[in-house]
Amino acid sequence: MTKKIYTILILMALIASIVSCRKTEAEILTPSNQMDYKWPSEQFLSIWNSMNTSYAMWDLEEKDWTSVKDEFLPEFLALDDSVKADHPISTKHLEELYTDILGNLTDHHSYFSVKNLWASDEDRSSFSISPGNIEIRKRDYYHDTHINSKYVNLCLKYEEYANKYNIHSWEDLTMVAWLKKLEAEGKASDIKYGSVSYLMTIVSGLIEGSIPYIHISDFSLSELKSYIEDGNKSSNVIATYEAYESFKKNVLELEEVKGVIIDVRENGGGYLNDNFYLLGMLTDQPVQMGWSRHKCGLGRFDYSPWIPHNFSPGPEHRAIDGPVVIIADLNSVSMAEISTLIVKAMPNGCFIGERTFGAHGVINGDFEATFSGTFGNNGGNHFAYLSTRIVKDLNGNILEGIGVTPDIEMSYAQGTFKDGEDSWLSRAVEYINTGK
Numbered sequence: 001m002t003k004k005i006y007t008i009l010i011l012m013a014l015i016a017s018i019v020s021c022r023k024t025e026a027e028i029l030t031p032s033n034q035m036d037y038k039w040p041s042e043q044f045l046s047i048w049n050s051m052n053t054s055y056a057m058w059d060l061e062e063k064d065w066t067s068v069k070d071e072f073l074p075e076f077l078a079l080d081d082s083v084k085a086d087h088p089i090s091t092k093h094l095e096e097l098y099t100d101i102l103g104n105l106t107d108h109h110s111y112f113s114v115k116n117l118w119a120s121d122e123d124r125s126s127f128s129i130s131p132g133n134i135e136i137r138k139r140d141y142y143h144d145t146h147i148n149s150k151y152v153n154l155c156l157k158y159e160e161y162a163n164k165y166n167i168h169s170w171e172d173l174t175m176v177a178w179l180k181k182l183e184a185e186g187k188a189s190d191i192k193y194g195s196v197s198y199l200m201t202i203v204s205g206l207i208e209g210s211i212p213y214i215h216i217s218d219f220s221l222s223e224l225k226s227y228i229e230d231g232n233k234s235s236n237v238i239a240t241y242e243a244y245e246s247f248k249k250n251v252l253e254l255e256e257v258k259g260v261i262i263d264v265r266e267n268g269g270g271y272l273n274d275n276f277y278l279l280g281m282l283t284d285q286p287v288q289m290g291w292s293r294h295k296c297g298l299g300r301f302d303y304s305p306w307i308p309h310n311f312s313p314g315p316e317h318r319a320i321d322g323p324v325v326i327i328a329d330l331n332s333v334s335m336a337e338i339s340t341l342i343v344k345a346m347p348n349g350c351f352i353g354e355r356t357f358g359a360h361g362v363i364n365g366d367f368e369a370t371f372s373g374t375f376g377n378n379g380g381n382h383f384a385y386l387s388t389r390i391v392k393d394l395n396g397n398i399l400e401g402i403g404v405t406p407d408i409e410m411s412y413a414q415g416t417f418k419d420g421e422d423s424w425l426s427r428a429v430e431y432i433n434t435g436k
Contacts, residue, residue: 037381040079040089040118044072047098047114047382056295056303056361056372057390060106060398065300072101079118088120095127099134106401108132108359109334111385113378132359135401136330141354143412145266145331175215175263178422179205192246194239199223200270202243204250208258211432212250213425214243214278215263219270219335221277244277251281252318259322259432261425262339265353269334272362279342280314282324287311289338289345291396292362294389295371302371309391311342323435325350325428328404329412333357338391340404345394351406352428358403361387 037043048069058065075097079089094116102112112129119125136142175193182188188207195201201217221244227237251260260282291306326343328336328351337360343349363373363385376383392398408431410424 039076039083040094041073041076043114043117043382044076045069047112047376047384050375050384051102052300053298054295054372054375054384054386055105055107055300056387057106057400058300059303060390060400063104068101072097083118088123089116089118091116091119091123091125091127095129098127099129102129103131103134105131107361107387108135108357108401109361109363109385109387113376113383115381117381132333132357132401136357139330139355141330141412143330175203175422175425178425179203179207179213181421182207190246190250192239192243194236194241194243196224196227196234196236196240200240202240202247203263204243204247206250207261207429208433210254210256210258211261211429212247212254212257213261213263214247215265216244216267216278218268219272219274219278219339221274222271225277248277248281248316251320252316257318257320257322260320260324261428261432262324262326262343263425264332264336264339265327265329265424266331267328267333267336268331269336269359272335272338274335275311275339275342276314278314279324279339280312281317282320283346284313284317284319286313287342287345288394289341290391290393292389292391297371306392311345320348323348323350323432325352325431327351327424327428328353328356328406330354330357330403333359334363335360337399337404338362341391341393344404344407350408350431351404352408352431353406353410353424354412355405356403358399358401359387360391360404361400362389362391363387 037046048065052065079094082089094114098112098114102110108131110131113126114128115126116123176191179188179191182205183191188205189209190204190206192205193201193203195217199218200220201215203215205213207213224237224241224244227234228241232238251257262278288308288310290309292309293306294304296302296304324343324346326340326349328340332340332353333356337356337358340351340356341360344351372386373388374383374385387400390398390400393404408427410427
C-alpha cells in the first residue's frame with residue numbers, strides 16, 4: 001500500500017510539473033505580458049516575441065521571422081549602447097528600422113504604434129506603421145479617397161468644410177447628386193440620406209422604379225439599430241436609419257425588383273453581423289463565400305483546418321432573382337471586402353469597380369480563444385492591431401494583401417464625379433438592365 005501511494009504521489013508530481021510548465025509557457029508568450037522594458041533591444045524582443053506568437057499569417061510571408069531576429073537584434077543592441085551613453089535615439093531612425101521589419105506584412109489589417117522612449121525633447125515621441133497603406137500606394141491605379149473622407153463620412157459640418165471642398169449641401173454629395181439628376185429625369189425616387197458623423201453615412205434611393213440602391217460608408221448598422229431601439233432621438237440617427245429602412249422596404253415589398261445595387265466604395269469595414277441586415281435580406285438560401293482558418297496554438301504555424309465560411313439569410317429576407325451588384329474600390333476595406341466576396345459567390349452576383357484594399361482577415365480580440373490578434377496597449381509603449389483569421393475565396397485563392405478583383409473593371413477618374421455624373425453607378429444600372 002505504501003509503495004502504491006508513493007507511486008501515485010510521484011505521478012501527481014509529474015502531472016503538476018507538466019501543467020506548471022504549460023502555464024508558465026503561456027504566461028511568457030501571451031503578448032499582454034510583454035510590455036515592460038528599459039532598452040531598445042527589449043522593446044524589439046517584446047514586439048518580436050508577440051508577433052511570433054500572435055501573427056496568423058506566417059506561412060504567407062517571404063521573410064523567415066527567426067532570421068529577422070538574427071538580422072535586427074544587433075542593431076537594437078547598438079541602440080542600447082547609445083542610450084547607456086546618454087545619447088537620444090532618432091525617432092526617424094527607429095521608425096525606419098521597424099518599417100523594415102513590419103512594413104511588408106501580408107496582413108493588410110495590421111497596424112502598429114510604437115513609442116520612442118529614448119527620443120530627445122525636441123523629437124516626436126511616437127510613430128505608426130500600416131503595411132496595407134504602404135502597399136496600396138505602390139499600385140498603378142492608386143488614388144486617394146474621394147467620396148467618404150472629403151464628402152460623406154466625417155465631414156458633415158458644412159460651415160467648416162464648405163469652402164475647403166466646395167460642399168454646400170447634401171445635394172453636392174456624389175451619390176445624392178447622381179440620384180437627384182435621375183430624379184429630375186423621372187428615373188429615381190425615394191431619395192433619402194443621413195449621417196451619424198462618428199458612425200456611418202447612408203444614401204438610398206429607388207432607380208427606374210424597380211432597382212433599390214444603397215450606399216453605406218461603414219458597417220455599423222447593428223449599432224445604429226441599437227440606437228433606435230434605445231430611443232435615441234437625434235435627427236442624424238433618425239435620418240440615417242430611415243435611409244436604411246427605405247432601402248429595406250423597397251427590397252422586401254416591391255412587386256418587382258429588377259436588381260439591387262450595394263455601394264461600398266471607401267467603406268472602411270465594421271461589424272460582421274451587419275450583413276444579416278443588408279445582404280442577408282437578398283437571399284433565402286445560405287451562401288458559402290469561401291473558407292477561413294485561424295491559429296489554434298502558441299506555435300508560429302499552429303493553424304486550424306480550413307473550414308467553410310458561410311453566410312446565412314437575415315431575419316427578414318427575400319429571394320432576389322435579378323442581379324445583385326456590389327460597387328467597391330481600392331479603398332473598400334475589411335467587411336466591405338467580405339461583402340464583395342459574398343456577392344461574387346451569389347449565383348446572381350456581380351462586382352463592379354476596381355481591385356479592393358486586401359484586408360479581409362477577420363478580427364477577434366480574444367487572444368485566449370484565437371492565440372492571435374491585437375497585443376500591447378493602445379496609447380502605451382507599443383500597440384499592434386492584427387487579423388485573427390485568414391479567408392480564401394471559393395476558388396481557393398488567398399486574397400489578403402491583394403484584394404478582390406472585379407467582374408467588371410472600372411478605372412477611377414476624378415471627372416467621373418463631376419456635375420452629378422457617376423459612371424460606375426451608371427454601369428451598374430446598365431448591367432442590371434442588359435445582363436452584360
